[in-house]
Amino acid sequence: MTAPKPEFRNVAAPSIADLDLMAQAAFAALPEDFRRLCDGVVIRIEDFPDDETLDEMNCESEFDLLGLFHGRGRAQSEATPMTGQFPNMVWLYRRPILDFWAEHEETLGAIVAHVLVHEIGHHFGLSDEDMQQIEQAAG
Secondary structure: OOOOOOOOOOOOOOOOOHHHHHHHHHHHHHHHHHHHOOOOOEEEEEEOOOOHHHHOOOOOOOOOOOOEEEEEOOOOOOOOOOOOOOOEEEEEEEEHHHHHHHHHHOOOHHHHHHHHHHHHHHHHOOOHHHHHHHHHHHO
16 A cells, blocks of 8 residues: 655745744743733734845845844833834744745744744843743743
């Protein structure tokens, strides 16, 4: 008896919506105290960073940046937000993340969680060691 052949013709790369679901699940798995401190941080998924961001970050390629925190970190913020201030945002870039995933042994969910925690960590001014502990607590 032969094993059934897997059907791959209809499999597509994870979409922006798929990565958004992964990011939301990764965020929900973070320690509650950490999530509470993230109140108001907006998580956005885009295929690539825009040209202005690439220039600002001195990127050689649109694949150089997996994610970005944009805003005023808690350490730099005033007690009352300034009028007209945009919310703090974490951007995750789908195509660079998928490219990184294809080149490494980690699961896509683990990569999305790592990039998310790393970028949120900038919001708090955390060290890499602090971010690693948060990731470990999230499982």
